[in-house]
Amino acid sequence: MISLAGRDILHAWGKFVFTGVGLGLLIGVTLVMAGVYRGMVDDGKALLDNSGADLWVVQQDTLGPYAESSSLNDDLYRAILAMPGVDRAANVTYLTMQVRQGERDARDVRAMVVGVAAGAPAGTPGTPPYLVAGRQITRGHYEAVADVATGFRLGDTIKIRRNQYTVVGLTRRMVSSSGDPMVFVPLKDAQEAQFLKDNDAIWQSRRRTGENPAFNRPGAPGVLDAVIASQSSNNFVNAILVRLEPGADPDETARSIHRWKRLTVYTRAQMESILVGKLIATSAKQIGMFLVILAVVSAAIVAFIIYTLTMDKIREIAVLKLIGTRNRTIAAMIMQQALALGAIGFAVGKITATFTAPLFPKYVLLVPQDSIIGFFAVLVICALASVVAIRMALRVDPAEAIGG
Amino acid sequence: MAGKGIRIEGLRKRYGSGDTAVDALKGVDMHVEPGEVVGLVGPSGSGKSTLLKSLGAVIDPTAGRMTLGDEVIYDEGWKVPDLRALRRDRIGFVFQAPYLIPFLDVTDNVALPPMLAGVPNTEARKRALDLLMALDVQHRAQAMPSQLSGGEQQRVAIARGLVNHPPVILADEPTAPLDSQRAMAVIRILNDMAKKYETAIIVVTHDEKIIPTFKRIYHIRDGVTHEEAGEGRGFD
Ligand SMILES: Nc1ncnc2c1ncn2[C@@H]1O[C@H](COP(=O)(O)OP(=O)(O)O)[C@@H](O)[C@H]1O
Ligand SMILES: [Mg+2]
Numbered sequence: 088m089i090s091l092a093g094r095d096i097l098h099a100w101g102k103f104v105f106t107g108v109g110l111g112l113l114i115g116v117t118l119v120m121a122g123v124y125r126g127m128v129d130d131g132k133a134l135l136d137n138s139g140a141d142l143w144v145v146q147q148d149t150l151g152p153y154a155e156s157s158s159l160n161d162d163l164y165r166a167i168l169a170m171p172g173v174d175r176a177a178n179v180t181y182l183t184m185q186v187r188q189g190e191r192d193a194r195d196v197r198a199m200v201v202g203v204a205a206g207a208p209a210g211t212p213g214t215p216p217y218l219v220a221g222r223q224i225t226r227g228h229y230e231a232v233a234d235v236a237t238g239f240r241l242g243d244t245i246k247i248r249r250n251q252y253t254v255v256g257l258t259r260r261m262v263s264s265s266g267d268p269m270v271f272v273p274l275k276d277a278q279e280a281q282f283l284k285d286n287d288a289i290w291q292s293r294r295r296t297g298e299n300p301a302f303n304r305p306g307a308p309g310v311l312d313a314v315i316a317s318q319s320s321n322n323f324v325n326a327i328l329v330r331l332e333p334g335a336d337p338d339e340t341a342r343s344i345h346r347w348k349r350l351t352v353y354t355r356a357q358m359e360s361i362l363v364g365k366l367i368a369t370s371a372k373q374i375g376m377f378l379v380i381l382a383v384v385s386a387a388i389v390a391f392i393i394y395t396l397t398m399d400k401i402r403e404i405a406v407l408k409l410i411g412t413r414n415r416t417i418a419a420m421i422m423q424q425a426l427a428l429g430a431i432g433f434a435v436g437k438i439t440a441t442f443t444a445p446l447f448p449k450y451v452l453l454v455p456q457d458s459i460i461g462f463f464a465v466l467v468i469c470a471l472a473s474v475v476a477i478r479m480a481l482r483v484d485p486a487e488a489i490g491g
Numbered sequence: 492m493a494g495k496g497i498r499i500e501g502l503r504k505r506y507g508s509g510d511t512a513v514d515a516l517k518g519v520d521m522h523v524e525p526g527e528v529v530g531l532v533g534p535s536g537s538g539k540s541t542l543l544k545s546l547g548a549v550i551d552p553t554a555g556r557m558t559l560g561d562e563v564i565y566d567e568g569w570k571v572p573d574l575r576a577l578r579r580d581r582i583g584f585v586f587q588a589p590y591l592i593p594f595l596d597v598t599d600n601v602a603l604p605p606m607l608a609g610v611p612n613t614e615a616r617k618r619a620l621d622l623l624m625a626l627d628v629q630h631r632a633q634a635m636p637s638q639l640s641g642g643e644q645q646r647v648a649i650a651r652g653l654v655n656h657p658p659v660i661l662a663d664e665p666t667a668p669l670d671s672q673r674a675m676a677v678i679r680i681l682n683d684m685a686k687k688y689e690t691a692i693i694v695v696t697h698d699e700k701i702i703p704t705f706k707r708i709y710h711i712r713d714g715v716t717h718e719e720a721g722e723g724r725g726f727d
Contacts, residue, residue: 088606089599098594098635406590409549410604410651411579485578486549488590489540489663
C-alpha cells in the first residue's frame with residue numbers, strides 16, 4: 088500500500104508549506120514565550136549564584152531584598168561576622184534605575200545599581216565573581232563595574248543621580264531578577280544615591296530643623312549641626328550577604344542569626360523559591376495564558392486547514408470508499424496530513440525561535456526539554472484538530488460517487 | 492464466476508417511509524451474462540442510479556434477490572458479511588466523470604484497488620500497466636490525472652474499474668462527457684474487456700450514439716424494467 092497522505096502532501100505541497108510556515112511562526116512565538124519564562128528563572132538563579140552568598144540577611148519579616156524592600160543598619164554586618172559558621176558577610180544595596188552614559192549623552196540604560204564594599208577581597212559575597220575586562224572597584228568613590236549587557240565600555244563615564252563614575256571593569260551575566268544588567272558602585276556612593284534629595288529639599292529640611300526649638304537651643308550650639316548631619320546621611324543597606332565557612336550548616340546558621348539578631352534570614356533554596364514562586368509568578372501565569380491562547384489558535388488553524396483540504400476531496404473520498412477503502416485508511420490519511428502539517432510547523436517554529444531568541448531584549452533561554460514537550464503538544468493538538476475533518480470524511484456516503 | 496454473470500430478481504427499493512415514501516424500483520428483473528455488455532436506458536428519475544447503487548452495495552434494497560456469479564449476495568437482506576470487500580473485489584465502477592484521485596499518478600490510480608486488497612505494490616503496478624497497455628494509455632503511465640485529456644482519463648478510469656478483474660462492471664453514463672468518436676472507443680473497450688475477462692457489464696446511458704451498439708437493452712421506466720433486443724451494431 089502506498090501512503091495516500093504522503094502523495095496528497097507531495098501533490099499539494101505549496102498549501103502545506105505555506106500553512107506550515109504560518110503555523111510555524113505561531114509555534115516559534117510559543118517556544119520563545121516558554122524561553123522567556125525559562126530566561127526569567129535563569130536570570131533569578133544567576134542573580135543568586137553570582138551574588139556568591141549562602142545566606143541573605145534582611146529586615147525582619149520581609150521578603151527582601153529582591154521581592155520586597157528591606158532596610159538594615161550598615162553596621163549590623165560586624166555582629167553577623169562574629170556568628171559561628173560565618174566566613175564572610177558584606178553589605179549590599181540594590182537600586183533599579185536609569186543609568187546615563189556620558190555627560191550630556193541622551194543614552195541611558197535601565198540597570199540595577201548594586202552598592203558593594205569597595206576594595207573587598209576577592210570572593211566577598213555581592214561583588215562580581217569574575218570580570219571579562221578591567222579590574223574590581225578599588226577606590227571608595229566614583230568607580231563602577233558594569234555588566235557588558237549595559238553596552239558600557241571600559242573608561243566610559245556614566246552618571247548615577249548627580250555623580251559621575253568611571254567604568255573600571257566589565258563583568259557578564261550579572262542581572263537583576265527582571266533581567267536588567269547590574270552596575271556595581273562603592274557602597275557609600277550607592278547609599279547616597281538611594282537617599283539623595285534635591286537641593287531645594289535639603290535646604291528646606293535644614294530650615295525646618297533649624298526652626299524647631301527642640302533642635303536649635305541657644306545653650307547647645309552643636310545639636311543643630313548633629314541633627315542635620317544625621318538627617319542627610321544614610322546608614323542603611325538592603326541586605327547582608329553571608330558566606331559560610333566550609334562545612335557550616337546553612338539552616339543551622341540561619342536559625343541562630345534569626346534567633347540572636349532577630350533578623351529574617353533566607354538560605355539559597357528559600358531565596359530561589361521566593362524569586363521563582365513569588366517574584367515571577369505573575370509573569371509566569373501571564374506567559375501560561377499566552378501559551379494557552381497560542382495553542383488554541385494553532386489548533387484552530389490546523390483544524391480549519393485540514394477541514395478545507397478534506398472538503399476539497401469529498402468526491403475523491405466517496406470514490407475511495409466506493410472502491411473499497413477502509414474508513415481506517417481514510418482517517419489515517421487525514422490524521423497523517425495534520426501531523427505532517429504539525430511537523431512542518433514545528434520545524435519552522437524551532438528554527439524561527441532559535442534564530443530570533445538572541446534578538447529579544449530579555450534573556451530567552453530555549454531548553455531542549457521545552458522543545459520536546461512542544462513537539463508532542465503540537466502533534467497532539469494537530470491530531471485533535473483533525474478529528475472534525477475525519478468525522479466529516481467518515482460520514483461521506485460512497486453512494487455519492489455514483490451520483491443521482 | 493462460473494458463467495452466471497449478474498441476476499436480479501424482483502428487486503425493490505423504497506426511499507423514505509410513510510407519505511413521503513418513493514418507490515424507485517418496483518420489482519426489477521434483469522440478467523447479464525459473463526462477457527456481455529447490456530444497456531440500461533430510461534428517462535431521468537426512472538431508477539437507473541438506484542439500480543446501480545443497489546447492485547453496487549452502497550444502498551440497501553428493500554426486497555428482492557441479487558446473484559453475482561454463483562453467490563447470492565442479496566436475498567431479502569445482504570448475504571455477504573463485508574460489503575466493502577464485495578465492492579473492492581467483485582465489482583468495478585466506471586462513472587460519468589472519471590473521478591481519478593488527483594494526487595496519484597495514472598499507474599497508482601489504477602493500481603489502487605489491488606493495493607487496497609493487499610496486493611504488493613510492485614505486483615499491483617504490474618497489473619495496472621498491463622491494463623493501461625490493453626487500453627492503449629501506457630504512454631501516460633507516469634502522468635498525473637490533470638495532465639490527461641478527457642478520453643485518456645476515462646480510459647484510465649475504466650482500467651481502474653477492471654484491474655481487480657471483477658465479474659461485474661457497473662458503468663454510469665461513461666460516455667456522457669465524450670464526443671461520439673471517443674464514446675465509441677470507450678464502448679469498444681468495454682466490449683473487448685467483457686470478452687477478454689468474461690466480465691458482465693451494465694452501461695447506464697442516455698447516449699443516442701451508443702445505444703445502437705448493444706445487443707440487449709433494458710428500458711427502465713418508473714422503477715420497472717423491460718428487456719428489448721438491441722441493434723447490436725459494430726462500433727466503427
Ligand atoms: N436518496 C433518495 N431519497 C429519496 N428519493 C430518492 C433518492 N434517490 C433517488 N430518489 C428518487 O428515486 C427515483 C429514482 O431516482 P434515480 O435512481 O436517481 O433515477 P435516475 O438515475 O434514473 O435519474 C426518483 O424519483 C428520485 O427522486
Ligand atoms: Mg441518475
